[in-house]
Amino acid sequence: MSQLLSGLNPQQHEAVTLPLRQPSGEPQSALVLAGAGSGKTRVLTTRIAYLIQTGQVSPHGLMAVTFTNKAAREMLTRVSAMLPITTRGMWVGTFHGLCNRLLRAHHREAGLPPLFQIMDGQDQLAFIKRLLKSLHVDEEKFPPRQLQSFINGAKEQGLRACAVEAPDEHTRRMAELYAAYDEQCNKEGVVDFAELLLRTFELLSRDGLLAEHYRSRFAHILVDEFQDTNRLQYLWLKHLAGRQTPVFAVGDDDQSIYAFRGASAENMRDFERDYPGYRLIKLEQNYRSVGNILAAANAVIKHNRHRLGKNLWTADGEGEPLRLYQAATDGEEAQFVVDEVRALEREGVPCSEVAVLYRSNAQSRVLEHALFSAGIPYRVYGGLRFFERQEIKHALAYLRLVANPADDGALVRVINFPARGIGARTLEQLQDQAAAAGVSLWEAARRRSEARGQKPEGARKGVEGFVALIEAMRAATVGLPLPEVVQHVIEASGLLAHYRGEREGQERLENLNELVNAAGAFVQETEENDLAAFLAHAALEAGEHQAVSGEDALQLMTVHSAKGLEFHTVFVTGLEEGLFPHEQSLLTPGGVEEERRLMYVALTRARQRLYLSFAHSRLLHGQTRYNVPSRFLQEIPAELMKAVGGGAGAPRRAEPATAPSRGPFRPQGLFPPACGSEWHVGQSVLHPTFGRGVIVNYEGRGPDARVQVRFSDAGLKWLMLEYAKLAPA
Numbered sequence: 011m012s013q014l015l016s017g018l019n020p021q022q023h024e025a026v027t028l029p030l031r032q033p034s035g036e037p038q039s040a041l042v043l044a045g046a047g048s049g050k051t052r053v054l055t056t057r058i059a060y061l062i063q064t065g066q067v068s069p070h071g072l073m074a075v076t077f078t079n080k081a082a083r084e085m086l087t088r089v090s091a092m093l094p095i096t097t098r099g100m101w102v103g104t105f106h107g108l109c110n111r112l113l114r115a116h117h118r119e120a121g122l123p124p125l126f127q128i129m130d131g132q133d134q135l136a137f138i139k140r141l142l143k144s145l146h147v148d149e150e151k152f153p154p155r156q157l158q159s160f161i162n163g164a165k166e167q168g169l170r171a172c173a174v175e176a177p178d179e180h181t182r183r184m185a186e187l188y189a190a191y192d193e194q195c196n197k198e199g200v201v202d203f204a205e206l207l208l209r210t211f212e213l214l215s216r217d218g219l220l221a222e223h224y225r226s227r228f229a230h231i232l233v234d235e236f237q238d239t240n241r242l243q244y245l246w247l248k249h250l251a252g253r254q255t256p257v258f259a260v261g262d263d264d265q266s267i268y269a270f271r272g273a274s275a276e277n278m279r280d281f282e283r284d285y286p287g288y289r290l291i292k293l294e295q296n297y298r299s300v301g302n303i304l305a306a307a308n309a310v311i312k313h314n315r316h317r318l319g320k321n322l323w324t325a326d327g328e329g330e331p332l333r334l335y336q337a338a339t340d341g342e343e344a345q346f347v348v349d350e351v352r353a354l355e356r357e358g359v360p361c362s363e364v365a366v367l368y369r370s371n372a373q374s375r376v377l378e379h380a381l382f383s384a385g386i387p388y389r390v391y392g393g394l395r396f397f398e399r400q401e402i403k404h405a406l407a408y409l410r411l412v413a414n415p416a417d418d419g420a421l422v423r424v425i426n427f428p429a430r431g432i433g434a435r436t437l438e439q440l441q442d443q444a445a446a447a448g449v450s451l452w453e454a455a456r457r458r459s460e461a462r463g464q465k466p467e468g469a470r471k472g473v474e475g476f477v478a479l480i481e482a483m484r485a486a487t488v489g490l491p492l493p494e495v496v497q498h499v500i501e502a503s504g505l506l507a508h509y510r511g512e513r514e515g516q517e518r519l520e521n522l523n524e525l526v527n528a529a530g531a532f533v534q535e536t537e538e539n540d541l542a543a544f545l546a547h548a549a550l551e552a553g554e555h556q557a558v559s560g561e562d563a564l565q566l567m568t569v570h571s572a573k574g575l576e577f578h579t580v581f582v583t584g585l586e587e588g589l590f591p592h593e594q595s596l597l598t599p600g601g602v603e604e605e606r607r608l609m610y611v612a613l614t615r616a617r618q619r620l621y622l623s624f625a626h627s628r629l630l631h632g633q634t635r636y637n638v639p640s641r642f643l644q645e646i647p648a649e650l651m652k653a654v655g656g657g658a659g660a661p662r663r664a665e666p667a668t669a670p671s672r673g674p675f676r677p678q679g680l681f682p683p684a685c686g687s688e689w690h691v692g693q694s695v696l697h698p699t700f701g702r703g704v705i706v707n708y709e710g711r712g713p714d715a716r717v718q719v720r721f722s723d724a725g726l727k728w729l730m731l732e733y734a735k736l737a738p739a
């Protein structure tokens with residue numbers, strides 16, 4: 011045991027060994043509140059091992075919630091490295107993963123079919139479009155994406171359609187569509203991500219015995235990245251813990267980056283109220299980054315207000331200065347990354363220890379192109395992910411039909427893929443018939459294929475052939491090992507033959523093969539041979555996994571997906587106004603502060619070396635944009651950075667290193683005038699007539715300067731600065 015605890019600092023030691031009960035016998039909960047790299051995740055993992063080793067909990071008597079499946083796997087690997095136990099079957103996973111497990115075990119009580127399917131975001135959008143069409147709702151008036159976020163937003167707050175407040179006609183109609191959506195989901199036996207949580211929450215609230223069962227089963231609940239739990243997740247945890255189970259949560263308010271998804275620092279405050287006698291533990295030593303990196307991160311985050319406030323220090327040296335690179339174009343920026351990665355390789359830093367971060371997925375294309383041309387192996391997280399690829403989605407749709415023919419979404423996807431002569435019209439007819447008879451599309455197709463002679467020969471054959479195909483697949487795969495089921499389905503469906511005949515089909519064939527491997531790995535890892543479980547796994551992993559063999563590869567990802575990770579070297583690219591901070595954030599109250607936390611996350615991923623770069627022009631979404639450097643660059647003290655490289659066409663104006671380290675945009679040098687020294691984009695302002703608003707744009711200078719302000723009540727307005735009587739708010 012001393013080995014487990016050795017090397018921990020006193021606060022970490024306290025957190026790891028905190029008893030499960032207070033002296034009074036009440037449960038002892040704890041909140042570890044600490045900055046990036048202070049060892050929160052390490053403490054949480056070590057605590058799991060410690061409690062098991064000292065016999066205070068059994069491996070199956072605790073639940074740990076992580077933010078990604080990858081983090082869950084890492085945690086289990088680390089625990090099994092510390093203890094001679096098998097970690098299989100332990101309740102360690104993401105909120106979604108754990109809810110899925112609960113719902114599979116209690117599907118009947120939850121009102122779900124045994125083989126219910128999970129829809130990812132794309133499936134859900136397609137589902138909504140289908141629904142709107144069948145209800146003859148105008149997509150212009152009710153855009154599918156808007157309805158999707160309306161539904162997810164409501165679910166994340168724990169609200170069913172009947173509980174949604176509808177102050178106006180439009181919202182009332184949205185709520186109706188939400189109700190219709192839920193009804194159709196139930197009919198088809200599919201659930202979306204948010205539903206996993208809400209359904210579990212409702213189940214536990216309704217079924218007292220079941221809730222009691224889990225409360226007595228889990229002697230302890232641990233949560234990593236607590237700052238990003240949303241309201242429903244928080245309530246879920248609280249419900250599961252009941253009065254007797256202590257909760258151990260670790261988090262960092264400065265890294266809360268999902269506010270837009272309903273996560274809230276409010277949960278941190280409620281913790282205090284909900285867990286009386288809880289222990290607050292602060293960790294202040296950073297073990298990850300050298301001094302300069304830490305100082306830069308601290309300086310940036312200092313610009314946020316309403317922080318709980320933490321001091322981070324490191325025993326490490328200062329390290330080298332941060333490297334700042336200004337490129338003329340995004341292509342030049344990508345080339346810079348290529349050159350530096352090569353140099354790093356020569357220095358002996360393996361590619362897998364280097365991460366290239368960007369704010370939006372769309373930015374990866376140029377980087378990927380440059381890396382590919384240079385022959386540098388790379389791996390993209392969060393791009394087009396393995397389980398989201400077209401060929402994989404098709405194969406999964408066939409598998410879903412084998413598991414549950416009532417899955418309309420799956421049927422629509424593959425009824426005519428590969429092509430078998432079933433046109434849009436036939437599908438529409440099927441949809442009408444299904445709606446009229448109140449049955450699934452599958453059932454409608456089956457009836458139709460039985461009704462020989464009534465339909466044009468070709469179409470009937472097509473539908474008939476499809477029905478026969480799926481039935482044959484179902485019969486042929488009964489009792490087969492999972493990988494063989496997958497193999498059979500991709501062959502019998504005609505997908506293999508189809509992609510073999512495609513010019514660019516090679517990669518798709520490899521991916522389909524990889525799906526068979528993934529099924530094999532799944533069986534090995536989980537000892538389950540259950541198709542429904544595998545499909546759930548595929549849906550839940552869709553956000554993370556990228557099928558690349560285990561070679562040493564450069565890591566490309568968005569800042570969001572880098573949360574919790576660390577690398578020897580990090581490139582933070584695209585540091586431009588409008589990109590990072592993202593332009594949308596400028597329109598939302600608190601948006602820039604959230605972007606700043608995101609910047610803090612980005613900076614604190616690096617251990618030794620940090621590159622910051624921006625491009626004066628960038629081609630994005632088919633448009634060339636001319637950019638000014640991100641305000642966040644200005645917030646880093648000049649003495650911590652040095653300019654490097656000097657892109658071929660980059661205008662070398664004032665050194666950013668001499669830019670002021672604090673305050674709003676200054677009209678000087680590299681940072682062009684925003685809208686006069688007092689004003690900057692993103693600033694909150696007060697207008698005598700229009701009230702409160704945020705500056706979102708500007709043009710002109712001096713007496714001609716105008717600003718565009720988005721007012722909370724009065725909407726978007728252009729104002730002449732000289733006359734507008736604006737005051738900072």
Ligand SMILES: Nc1ncnc2c1ncn2[C@@H]1O[C@H](COP(=O)(O)OP(=O)(O)OP(=O)(O)O)[C@@H](O)[C@H]1O
Pocket residue numbers: 017018019022044045046047048049050051052053262265296297298573574575576614
């Ligand atoms: N007491 C310690 N001695 C040596 N190294 C430590 C110690 N505590 C943590 N570390 C190391 O510091 C690094 C950061 O730890 P960890 O990832 O747990 O931090 P964190 O607080 O979870 O960070 P984040 O907020 O980014 O998730 C890891 O490499 C970890 O192994």
Ligand SMILES: [Mg+2]
Pocket residue numbers: 050051052574
């Ligand atoms: Mg962590």
